[in-house]
Amino acid sequence: MTATRKYVVFFVALLVASVVGIAAAQPTEVTVRVLSRGGGFLGAPAGGAEVTLRDARTGELLARGMTEGSPGDIERIMGAASGRDGRIATEETARFSTSLDLQRPRLVEVTAIGPMGEEQAANRATATQWIVPGHHLTGGDGWVIEIPGLAVAIDSAPTALTLNDEPAGVDVRASITMMCGCPIEPGGRWDADDFHLAVLVYRDGERLREQPLSYAGEPSRFGTRVEVTEPGAYELVVYAHQPDTGNTGVDRVAFVAESDQAALDPVAAAMARCGMKSTQAADDGTGAVAADGL
Known part of the structure; x- marks a missing residue:
């Protein structure tokens, strides 16, 4: 059998095997x-x-x-x-x-x-x-x-906050449902009383406290008001836990709180973040700024 004929036989056999495989x-x-x-x-x-x-x-x-x-x-x-x-x-x-x-x-x-x-x-x-x-x-x-799990989504929270002489309040609202989208509410099939719902408050990476969330009047809507008294980088972590099943869900949001003085003086705010104190120089026509610690 010639080499060409051998190749033809080989490819025909391969094609037949492929067709048989597809058919099978x-x-x-x-x-x-x-x-x-x-x-x-x-x-x-x-x-x-x-x-x-x-x-x-x-x-x-x-x-x-x-x-x-x-x-x-x-x-x-x-x-x-x-x-x-x-x-x-x-x-x-x-x-x-x-x-x-x-x-x-x-x-x-x-x-x-x-x-x-x-x-x-x-x-x-x-x-x-x-x-x-x-x-x-x-x-x-x-x-x-x-x-497993719970679907937690923060609906409203600030991205920035300006503080004056009085503490500021931040309203935190979240949607919390089963993973199927089924509602959680007081007295419902998924009773809110059977869940632990709370927000963890962090400032500059340090945990400050935990606050419970309350029912906000609509199915699967919960919230609370977080008091902010000091400037810093804040993170709010809303979580829900269902002890009977182990289901847990988390969502988080971050914002920066600045004093009203820092908001008016962006140079001072930037220097404060670097740990420096600053004073605005008297206007001598040059716009120069004097800073302690430089």
């Missing part, structure tokens, strides 16, 4: 749902969750998308009658569905990130599972991934 691949349906720990599923109210499927051994990307749908039937999800093995999802419950063309069993890794509507609060959860060609992973609730 079986569509395999996969449904993934992302559940907020102690809450509902991550769907439209939470901005959904990003779901990624990869081959756990090679890292090959198999599918990626967003969960879409409702948080589900909350009474069914939270009700004791559902039990650990009972189905809690309905047809409207948020999910990500895809079809994988598989030729052989694969160990698949799923990664869920959410809620995407509150990216500063988003957490990541990962799990692995074998998937066999032609054996769909859609039964029951599908592949359910649990996301």
